Amino acid sequence: MRDMPKILLGLLIFVLLALFPVIYNAVTADAGTPPDLVIETQNVPGKSDCVIPGEEMRTKHMDMLMEWRNDVVRLDDRYYHDDHGRTFEKSLTNTCLDCHSNKDTFCDRCHTYMEVDPYCWDCHVIPQELEGGTR
Amino acid sequence: MIIDRRKFVRAAGLGVLATAAAPATKLLAEEQLVTDHSGDMPLKQPKPLTAKRWAMVVDTRKATPENVQKAIHACHHEHNVPEFDNSKDEIKWIWSEHFDHAFHEQDLHYIPEHTKHTPTLLLCNHCDNPPCVRVCPTEATWKREEDGLVMMDWHRCIGCRYCMVACPYGSRSFNFRNPREFIDEINPGYPTRMRGVVEKCTFCEERLARGKMPACVEATQDCGMITFGDLEDPNSDVSKLVRKHFSIRRKPGLGTQPEVYYIVPDDPEEHDEPTAHGEEEHS
Amino acid sequence: MIENALKGGKGYWTWIVILLAIIGIGALAWVRQFTVGLTTTGLSRDVTWGFYIAQFTFLVGVAASAVMVVLPYYLHNYKEFGKLTVLGEFLAVAACIMCMCFIFVDMGMPIRIPNVFIYASPHSMMFWDTVVLFGYLLLNILISRVTFQAERKGIKYGKWIKPFIILSIPWAISIHTVTAFLYSGLAARPFWLTAVMAPRFLATAFAAGPALLILIILLIRKMGTFDAGKKAIGQLSIIVTYAMAANVFFVLMEIFTAAYSDMPEHLNHFKFLYLGLDGNTTLVPWMWASSILAVISLILLFNPKTRKNFALLGWACVMVFFSIWIDKGMGMVVTGFTPSVLGDVVAYVPTLNELAISLAIYAGGALIVTLLYKVALDTRARMAA
Numbered sequence: 001m002r003d004m005p006k007i008l009l010g011l012l013i014f015v016l017l018a019l020f021p022v023i024y025n026a027v028t029a030d031a032g033t034p035p036d037l038v039i040e041t042q043n044v045p046g047k048s049d050c051v052i053p054g055e056e057m058r059t060k061h062m063d064m065l066m067e068w069r070n071d072v073v074r075l076d077d078r079y080y081h082d083d084h085g086r087t088f089e090k091s092l093t094n095t096c097l098d099c100h101s102n103k104d105t106f107c108d109r110c111h112t113y114m115e116v117d118p119y120c121w122d123c124h125v126i127p128q129e130l131e132g133g134t135r
Numbered sequence: 136m137i138i139d140r141r142k143f144v145r146a147a148g149l150g151v152l153a154t155a156a157a158p159a160t161k162l163l164a165e166e167q168l169v170t171d172h173s174g175d176m177p178l179k180q181p182k183p184l185t186a187k188r189w190a191m192v193v194d195t196r197k198a199t200p201e202n203v204q205k206a207i208h209a210c211h212h213e214h215n216v217p218e219f220d221n222s223k224d225e226i227k228w229i230w231s232e233h234f235d236h237a238f239h240e241q242d243l244h245y246i247p248e249h250t251k252h253t254p255t256l257l258l259c260n261h262c263d264n265p266p267c268v269r270v271c272p273t274e275a276t277w278k279r280e281e282d283g284l285v286m287m288d289w290h291r292c293i294g295c296r297y298c299m300v301a302c303p304y305g306s307r308s309f310n311f312r313n314p315r316e317f318i319d320e321i322n323p324g325y326p327t328r329m330r331g332v333v334e335k336c337t338f339c340e341e342r343l344a345r346g347k348m349p350a351c352v353e354a355t356q357d358c359g360m361i362t363f364g365d366l367e368d369p370n371s372d373v374s375k376l377v378r379k380h381f382s383i384r385r386k387p388g389l390g391t392q393p394e395v396y397y398i399v400p401d402d403p404e405e406h407d408e409p410t411a412h413g414e415e416e417h418s
Numbered sequence: 419m420i421e422n423a424l425k426g427g428k429g430y431w432t433w434i435v436i437l438l439a440i441i442g443i444g445a446l447a448w449v450r451q452f453t454v455g456l457t458t459t460g461l462s463r464d465v466t467w468g469f470y471i472a473q474f475t476f477l478v479g480v481a482a483s484a485v486m487v488v489l490p491y492y493l494h495n496y497k498e499f500g501k502l503t504v505l506g507e508f509l510a511v512a513a514c515i516m517c518m519c520f521i522f523v524d525m526g527m528p529i530r531i532p533n534v535f536i537y538a539s540p541h542s543m544m545f546w547d548t549v550v551l552f553g554y555l556l557l558n559i560l561i562s563r564v565t566f567q568a569e570r571k572g573i574k575y576g577k578w579i580k581p582f583i584i585l586s587i588p589w590a591i592s593i594h595t596v597t598a599f600l601y602s603g604l605a606a607r608p609f610w611l612t613a614v615m616a617p618r619f620l621a622t623a624f625a626a627g628p629a630l631l632i633l634i635i636l637l638i639r640k641m642g643t644f645d646a647g648k649k650a651i652g653q654l655s656i657i658v659t660y661a662m663a664a665n666v667f668f669v670l671m672e673i674f675t676a677a678y679s680d681m682p683e684h685l686n687h688f689k690f691l692y693l694g695l696d697g698n699t700t701l702v703p704w705m706w707a708s709s710i711l712a713v714i715s716l717i718l719l720f721n722p723k724t725r726k727n728f729a730l731l732g733w734a735c736v737m738v739f740f741s742i743w744i745d746k747g748m749g750m751v752v753t754g755f756t757p758s759v760l761g762d763v764v765a766y767v768p769t770l771n772e773l774a775i776s777l778a779i780y781a782g783g784a785l786i787v788t789l790l791y792k793v794a795l796d797t798r799a800r801m802a803a
Contacts, residue, residue: 073288076279078344079180087180093323119329123289125215127323222764223462232760239761240683266605272544273533293533294456294526296466297544303606305759309466309526311457330455331526389605 035109049099051082065092065120093124103129181346186365188283189261189338190394191352192376195234195253196401197360203231203254206361209354210336215327217317226308228336229258229351234400240386253400256351256361259306259336260385260393261285267298267307276333283394284338292332299333303386304393307335338363366394419570422796423789430792437785444778447771448523456526459772464764465755467524469772472751473779474520476626476743478597479619481513481554483627485590486657492583498650502631504569504794507562509631510590512786514555519779521548543599550593557586570797594619607754609687612675618668619746624661626742628654629735634787636732643795655731659719662738666712669745690756691749696763701753704744711741 016023050057052064068090071077080088080095088095100106103126111118210216210229219225235243237255265285268278275292278285299307313330321327325341328334339349347353352363364371373396376382382396426434451458461468487506490496522528539545561583568575598616605611632654635646676684689695691705715737717724724730757763768776 069290073290074277074286076281076340076344093326122329123326125321125323125325125327224457225463236760242682270542270544270604272539272542272548273530273537274539275533275537291530291533291537292527293530295524295544296526297542297600299463299466300754301604301606303759305464308463310455311461312455329527330457333526391605 035113037106037109051080051086051088051095062118065096068092092120093127097126101127181344184343184346184348186282186371187367188263188365188394189343190283190364190366190373190396191258191261191338191349192362192373192382192396192398193256194360194362194376194380194398195255196398197358198254198256198400199358200231200254202355202358202360203256205354206256206351207231209350212320213322213339213342213350214325215314215318215322216334217314217327218319219317224311226310226314226334228308228334229256231255232257237397238383238385250400255397257304257306257385258351258395259285259338260304260391260395261338263392263394264390266301266303266389266391270297270301272297279340284340285335286340287334287337289326289328289332289334294331294333296333303389303391307333309333419797420793422793425796426792433788434785437781437788440781441778441785444775444781447774447778451523451771451775452528458769460766460768462764462766464758464762465752465766467751467755468766469747469768469776470520470524472747473776474517474524475597475619475751476747477513477517477520477783478551478594479623479742479746480627480630481510481517481551482590482594482620482623483631484510484558485587486624486628486661487631487654488583488590489587490653492580493587496653498647498653501644501798502635502646502650502654504562504566505635505791506631507558508790508794509627509634509787510558511555511562511790512783513627514551514558515786516779516783517551518555519782520776523775523779543596543603547593547596547600550589550596554586554589554593557582557589561586566794566797570801572801591620594623601750601754606759608681608683609754612672614668614671618665618672621661621665621668622742622746625658625665626739626746628658628661629738632658632735633732633739634791636728636735638791638795644798651728651731652726655719655725655735658735658738659716659725662712662716662719662741665742666716686757687753690763691753695757698756698763698765700765700767701749704748708741708744708749711737711744715741 052060057064068080069092072090078090080090082088097103207227207229211218211227214228216226216228231254233251234253234255235246235251237257243251261284263283265276265278268276268285271277272295273291273293275288276285276298277288294309296309299309310328310330310332315321315327318327339347339351342349349361349363352361355361362372362376364373366373366377368374376398377396380398382398384393384396387393447458459468459470484503484506487499487502491499491503522531525531534545534548561579564579565575565583595616598619601607601610602612602615632651635644635651635654638644639646673688676688679685686695690698691701693699694702715734718730718734718737719725725734752766755764755766
């Protein structure tokens with residue numbers, strides 16, 4: 001019992017240390033500037049032309065890609081029919097990257113900002129990077 | 136031409152905005168969007184090739200070093216198979232061995248020299264009863280029930296290599312290191328793999344889905360060394376071939392039921408024209 | 419109780435620092451393997467499993483051997499083992515953790531290991547091996563903790579733990595049986611395709627595990643911390659004797675079957691082990707060393723005079739341990755791949771990187787055993803004082 005103050009002090013130091021990153025960010029309060037996403041590719045026909053609305057895509061694309069991947073690889077279900085009756089091949093490189101051919105100014109900017117590192121590109125080839133070398 | 140149509144659609148879109156309230160016009164606009172998309176994107180769903188049980192017949196009588204190389208190169212290029220300068224890291228989906236080595240358990244001692252050295256293509260047998268599938272702890276490799284292909288999911292494989300231990304044919308390879316820099320010319324239409332996963336021939340499931348024959352079959356079309364088709368269909372080429380000729384499979388005694396059949400090489404002196412002449416004689 | 423691990427003399431701390439240094443070096447080697455790939459090992463397309471999986475297999479045996487002190491005490495009320503059960507269980511805990519580490523470092527995609535549970539595949543023996551090994555680890559942690567807490571308080575352990583103890587006995591058998599099934603159910607590998615695989619694994623386990631336990635007990639006895647008693651050590655040595663005899667018997671049966679049937683696909687593997695095949699004699703000296711150690715150890719063990727001499731018993735146990743380690747830890751796995759499925763002899767030698775990682779895992783196991791034994795034995799010493 002007489003150790004109580006020591007224990008409490010130790011606990012406090014631990015909690016402060018554990019929460020340091022959170023506190024640091026709260027105090028410095030700079031979330032950085034959200035990235036400026038560019039869809040500058042010639043392939044994009046119109047703004048609302050993505051397979052689902054852009055707003056939704058922002059939060060859902062990772063799940064959707066996982067779902068597509070599963071469908072194609074495991075279920076041999078290769079085509080996606082959207083609400084407008086359009087049909088797309090469920091393919092990151094053949095469908096998504098067809099419009100978003102500027103991976104560096106579209107995918108990468110946001111992923112860098114969010115500090116996520118999807119490993120899709122470890123295997124899936126970005127055709128533009130093959131051709132241009134820099135892109 | 137594509138640009139023109141796109142312009143047209145944009146104009147149509149603006150038109151929709153102008154007459155925003157009219158549902159009929161909106162419908163029309165949407166329909167045009169559909170048209171647009173099916174025009175400039177490869178949206179025509181190709182008719183896939185299907186079968187109840189895919190099988191392959193390799194006619195070793197037509198196997199020359201050149202033909203065999205054609206098949207190997209077509210496959211390895213198509214699937215981004217890396218080429219290492221050492222056998223330790225080696226990856227191969229389809230490769231060639233001398234006939235007596237490919238069927239080493241037959242102890243083929245007293246057969247014609249020519250037959251012994253006939254280049255014989257080896258690849259995944261897509262067994263009916265695949266031991267690799269049985270041992271996989273994550274179902275990263277599995278048997279597709281519809282057509283019998285032994286499939287691979289490189290997103291799921293944990294790289295335990297148990298399937299390689301269980302495969303009696305040595306058909307599987309492991310990525311001991313990152314393969315990308317060892318691929319001469321990357322085919323953007325197919326993924327590469329990461330270090331740490333197992334890979335093998337898939338009977339070109341991705342090509343079948345697009346209505347195309349496997350790469351090795353297509354590459355050797357002229358000589359007809361490899362025939363691919365549905366063994367459940369009595370009228371398919373593979374069915375006809377195995378009915379007509381004496382063919383063997385690798386290690387049939389293990390009960391795996393391999394689906395790659397080999398028409399055995401025979402003495403070249405008897406068959407100057409292996410195809411026509413030989414077939415007549417046997418039937 | 420746990421604070422005992424932090425109090426020790428110079429020797430104790432030197433030992434701990436040495437172990438930590440070995441673990442550190444191994445960790446660096448593993449980082450290299452993780453970033454570059456398994457090309458840093460000696461493994462290849464033809465020899466796909468090697469040193470790691472072999473150590474795993476050997477250590478499953480060590481883990482299972484705890485049953486050899488647990489069973490006589492709890493089922494037959496053999497009192498002499500009363501103080502030993504917890505030591506056996508601690509050894510099992512360390513061995514289980516080492517097993518898991520060896521599996522972990524052998525995976526091409528270690529971060530995907532949870533897939534084994536997410537996509538549980540009961541048709542795979544590897545799935546079952548993971549399940550029984552995890553279960554065995556948990557059982558031993560639970561049982562050793564509960565029984566030792568009771569001992570410390572000077573009371574009898576709660577009745578509720580008894581079913582878990584009883585369960586741990588067949589469970590120990592199961593971990594090594596399922597590990598044998600990993601190998602013995604493969605048509606592709608004639609060397610492993612033998613019904614005697616599981617019984618032989620158990621025989622080697624019940625020889626090598628208790629031999630290791632005897633060695634540790636003799637060492638502790640010398641250090642003066644704890645004396646298990648002549649009777650207990652004597653009984654353990656008899657277990658080692660008969661298990662080793664059974665192991666040698668099984669080996670001879672294997673060799674007879676392969677040699678007399680004279681089927682190349684079976685015999686070639688034994689030729690590779692004991693005579694060399696296609697000019698490859700990598701394992702030959704090792705396997706003969708293993709055989710000679712086995713024979714000498716059996717002579718020492720069967721003779722009551724030498725068996726009861728603790729110095730000679732110690733040496734016999736060292737021989738048993740290394741004879742079995744060579745057989746399982748070096749010969750058994752690699753020979754399954756030699757000759758390969760295409761009949762080729764492909765050489766395999768573990769690389770330094772591979773050995774550094776393996777040594778680090780063994781050091782980790784030694785560290786766990788040291789800490790657990792220190793805690794237990796110091797507590798006992800204080801209670802006795």
